[in-house]
Amino acid sequence: MGTSRSAQSWTCGLSDSASDAVVRAFRDERAAVLATLIRHVGDFQLAEDAVQDAYAAAIRSWPRDGVPANPGAWLTVTARRRAIDRLRRDRSVADRAERLAELVRLDQQEHRTISEESSIVDDRLRLIFTCCHPALDVSARVALTLRALGGLTTGEIAHAFLVSEPTMGKRIVRAKQKIAAAHIPYKVPRDEELPERLRGVLRVVYLIFNEGYSATGGERLVREGLCEEAVRLGLLLRQLMPDDAEVWGLLALMLLHDARRAARVDEQGRYLAIAEQDRSRWDRARILEGLRALERSVRLRHPGEYQLQAAITALQMDEEPDWRQIADFYSALVKLTPTAVVKLNRAVAVGFADGPRAGLDLLAPLLRDPVLARYQPLYAAHAELLKRAGDRHGAARAYQTAIQLSANVVERVELERRLRDL
Amino acid sequence: MSQYMLLLYTTEEEEAADRTAEMPMWLELNRSLEESGLLTATGRLHLSTTATTVSAISGEVELTDGPFAITKEVLVGYYVIEAETLDQAVGVARRIPLIRYGHVEVRPVMDLRLE
Numbered sequence: 001m002g003t004s005r006s007a008q009s010w011t012c013g014l015s016d017s018a019s020d021a022v023v024r025a026f027r028d029e030r031a032a033v034l035a036t037l038i039r040h041v042g043d044f045q046l047a048e049d050a051v052q053d054a055y056a057a058a059i060r061s062w063p064r065d066g067v068p069a070n071p072g073a074w075l076t077v078t079a080r081r082r083a084i085d086r087l088r089r090d091r092s093v094a095d096r097a098e099r100l101a102e103l104v105r106l107d108q109q110e111h112r113t114i115s116e117e118s119s120i121v122d123d124r125l126r127l128i129f130t131c132c133h134p135a136l137d138v139s140a141r142v143a144l145t146l147r148a149l150g151g152l153t154t155g156e157i158a159h160a161f162l163v164s165e166p167t168m169g170k171r172i173v174r175a176k177q178k179i180a181a182a183h184i185p186y187k188v189p190r191d192e193e194l195p196e197r198l199r200g201v202l203r204v205v206y207l208i209f210n211e212g213y214s215a216t217g218g219e220r221l222v223r224e225g226l227c228e229e230a231v232r233l234g235l236l237l238r239q240l241m242p243d244d245a246e247v248w249g250l251l252a253l254m255l256l257h258d259a260r261r262a263a264r265v266d267e268q269g270r271y272l273a274i275a276e277q278d279r280s281r282w283d284r285a286r287i288l289e290g291l292r293a294l295e296r297s298v299r300l301r302h303p304g305e306y307q308l309q310a311a312i313t314a315l316q317m318d319e320e321p322d323w324r325q326i327a328d329f330y331s332a333l334v335k336l337t338p339t340a341v342v343k344l345n346r347a348v349a350v351g352f353a354d355g356p357r358a359g360l361d362l363l364a365p366l367l368r369d370p371v372l373a374r375y376q377p378l379y380a381a382h383a384e385l386l387k388r389a390g391d392r393h394g395a396a397r398a399y400q401t402a403i404q405l406s407a408n409v410v411e412r413v414e415l416e417r418r419l420r421d422l
Numbered sequence: 423m424s425q426y427m428l429l430l431y432t433t434e435e436e437e438a439a440d441r442t443a444e445m446p447m448w449l450e451l452n453r454s455l456e457e458s459g460l461l462t463a464t465g466r467l468h469l470s471t472t473a474t475t476v477s478a479i480s481g482e483v484e485l486t487d488g489p490f491a492i493t494k495e496v497l498v499g500y501y502v503i504e505a506e507t508l509d510q511a512v513g514v515a516r517r518i519p520l521i522r523y524g525h526v527e528v529r530p531v532m533d534l535r536l537e
Contacts, residue, residue, distance in 0.1 A: 095533075135474040135508055137487035174471055178487075181468040185507035193509075296463045 016345035018063040021071065025056060029072040031149045031236075035123035036076050038130075038186055040106055041083045042099060044148075044176045050086060052080035080107055124149065125240045126186050132201040133184050140175035141204050142211075147172060149236065150229040161211065161228050198241070202306065204252050205233045209254050213261070227258050238293070248297035249307030255290030256313045261281040270410040274316045287317070308333045323352035340372050348381050376405040380415060392422050425462065429497065437469060463502060465531040474508065476515040477525045483516055490527040498524075502531070 030051065037047040054075045068074035086104050087096055131144040143161075146152045152160075160170035178184065189197040212226030234251040241247045257264075263281035266272055294314055297307045312329045315322055330346035343366055351359020363382055372378055383398035399419040406412040455461035473489040473521075498520070505511040508528070515526040 133508075134485045135487060135512065140487070177469070178472045180527075181472040182474065182508045183506070183510050189509075 007409060016133065018067060021062060021067040022055065022058050025058065025075060027073040027151060029075060030055075031127070032124055033072060033075045033079060034148055035127040037079050038127060039123050040080055041087070041102060042186070044130075044179050045173075047079075048148075050079040050083035051075070053082035053086075057082070070183060077107075096304060111181075121240055122188070122234065125188050128201055128237070128240075129188055130179060130184060130186050132204045133179075133198070133199075134200055135182065136175050136178065137171075138204075138207070140171050141200075142167060143172050143209055144175050145204055145233065145265065146208065146226075146229060149233060152225075160223050198244065198246070201237070202246060205230050205237070206250060206254070206306070208233070209257070213257055213264075216220050224261065227254075227261060230254055231258055243300065245297045245300035245302035246304040246306050248293050249310050252290045252293035252297055252310035253306050253313060255286050255293060256310055256317065259286035259290060260317075268410050268413075270414055274313075275321070282317075282329065290314070303332065305333060305336045308336070319338055321352075323349055328355040340366060340369070340375065340378075344378055344381055348357055348385075351385050351388070356385045360387045360389060374405055376402050376407075379405065383418070387422060393412075396422055427500065434470060450453070465502070466534065468530045468532055473527050474512060474530045475514055475525050475527050476521055478516075478521045479523065479525075482523065487510065489529070490525045492525070495524055 033054070034047055034051045037051055038044055041047050041050070057078050058071075058075065062068075080103060084100065084107065084394035087100050087103065090096070108168060117230055127148055128145065131148055132141045136144070139161075143157050146157050147154065153166045154169050154172060157172075158165040161168065188194070208226050212224050212228075212230065215223030215226075231254050234247075234254050237247045238251050256360040260274070260277060260282050262283075263277040263279075264272060290310070291314060292308045294307070297310070301370075308329050312326055312333070315326050316330070327346065327349040330349050332341065333342050334346055343362070345363035347359045347366070350362055360382075363378075363385065366372055366378055367382065379398050379402035383395045383402060386392075386398055399415055401418070401422070403415045406415060452461065452464060455464075470489040473487075475486040475488065475490045477484055477486070501514070501518075503511065503514055505514065508530075511528050511530075515521065515528050518526055520526065
C-alpha cells in the first residue's frame with residue numbers, strides 16, 4: 001500500500017519546464033485520471049497505486065521525451081497499463097481474469113474516446129459519490145474526498161485534522177477496503193436517490209470548509225488550507241452539476257465566508273461578528289464571485305439550506321443590514337433545518353427586526369429545552385436581548401451563566417467585559 | 423428434521439487473524455456436512471469493519487458504518503441475498519419491517535471461489 005508523496009517532493013532536481021509540467025499535471029489532472037482509472041479497474045487502491053506509477057513514469061520520461069500534448073490522456077493510458085501489470089502480478093484478486101480481460105480490451109479500444117470531456121466529468125462525479133457514500137464513516141468520507149479529489153496527501157490530511165499520520169492512513173485504508181469488499185458502487189445515484197445523496201456530498205464539502213474556517217489556534221495556517229480545498233471542491237461540483245441550486249448555494253456561502261477569512265478573528269484570536277469586522281480586510285473579488293454564485297442559485301428557483309445561509313450572510317455583510325429580510329430568511333431556514341443554532345440565530349435576527357421583546361419570545365422555548373441547558377451561545381444571546389430590553393438584572397444573570405459555561409479564555413474575557421459594561 | 427442456525431462469534435482480533443493453519447478442519451467439517459445432506463448454507467463474512475447497519479428507529483432510515491453492537495437487542499432472523507452493489511443490499515434492508523424497531527446489519531459474504 002503506497003503512501004503518497006506530493007508532486008513537489010518527487011520532482012526536485014528535474015529540468016524546470018518538465019518538472020513544472022508534472023507538478024501542474026499532478027494538481028490539475030490527478031483527480032480526473034484517478035476517477036477514470038477507478039472506473040476501468042474497479043478498485044480504489046489498485047487505481048491509486050497505478051496513478052502513482054504513472055506520475056513516477058512521467059517524471060522519468062517527460063524530461064527526456066518532452067511533455068505530451070495531452071498530459072491527462074498520457075497519464076490515463078500509462079496508469080491503465082501499470083494497472084494491467086500490477087493485476088498480472090497479484091494472484092490474490094478474486095475476479096482477476098475478468099478484470100484483466102476488460103482492461104486489455106479498453107487499452108486496445110479506448111484511445112479515441114479517452115479525452116472526451118463528458119466521460120471525464122462523469123468519472124469525477126461518480127468518484128465524489130463513492131467517497132461520500134453514507135455507508136462510510138463521516139471522518140472517512142472527508143478524508144477520502146480530500147485524498148481522491150482534493151489531491152492532499154495522507155500526511156497533509158492528518159495534519160489538518162490534528163490526528164497522527166498512521167491513524168489517518170488506517171482510516172483511509174479501512175474505507176477503501178470497505179468500498180472493495182462491500183461493493184460500494186462507483187456511480188452517480190439514480191434520480192430518486194440523487195437529492196438525498198447530493199445533500200450528503202455537500203455536507204462533506206461544507207464540513208471540510210468549517211474544519212478550516214473554525215481553526216483559530218496555532219495550527220491555523222495548515223488548517224485554513226482546508227478552506228481552499230473545500231472551495232475547490234465547490235467549484236468542481238459547480239462544473240459537474242451546474243443545474244443544482246444548492247451546489248451554487250454552497251459555493252456562494254463558502255466564498256462569502258472565505259472572503260472574510262483574514263478579518264474573522266482579532267489579534268487575540270477572538271471571533272468577530274460580521275458587523276465588528278474590518279471591512280478593508282475583506283477580499284472584494286471573492287465577495288463578487290460569491291454574490292454571482294448566489295444569484296445563479298436564486299435563479300434556479302429551488303431554495304435550500306445553503307442558498308438561504310448564503311443569502312443571510314450576504315445581507316449581514318451590508319453596511320446597514322436589512323434585519324427584516326434576514327429574519328424572514330431565518331424563518332424559512334428553520335423550516336428546512338430546525339436546529340438549535342438556526343432557531344437561536346432567528347431569535348437574534350427577529351430581536352433586531354422587531355425589537356428585543358419579540359426576540360425574547362422566540363428564545364423562551366429554547367431556554368426551557370433541557371438539551372440546550374449548557375449551550376453557552378444561548379445565554380450570551382439571551383443576555384444581549386435582555387440588556388436591549390432594559391432588564392439589567394436579568395442580563396447580568398444571563399452573562400454570568402454564559403461565563404460559567406464558556407470553555408474558551410478569549411470568549412470568557414469578552415463576556416466579562418460586557419457584564420462590567422452593563 | 424428441523425433447521426438450526428449456528429451463529430459464529432469471536433473477537434475483532436481473532437476475526438482478523440490468519441486462519442490458514444486450520445483450513446483443513448473447516449474444509450473437512452463442510453465436506454462431511456455436505457455429504458450427509460445436513461448443510462443448508464454456510465459462508466465466511468468479510469471483516470466486521472466492512473459492515474453497514476441500517477435502522478429507522480429514529481423515524482428516518484439511517485446508515486451507520488460498522489457492525490451492530492447494542493447487546494440489548496437479540497437476533498431474530500436472517501436473509502442471505504444476491505446483490506450487485508451495497509446500495510442494492512441496503513435497498514433490501516430498507517424494506518425489512520423490523521428496521522422501524524430494530525437494526526439490520528448488512529455484511530458482505532466472502533467470495534471463496536478459487537480462480
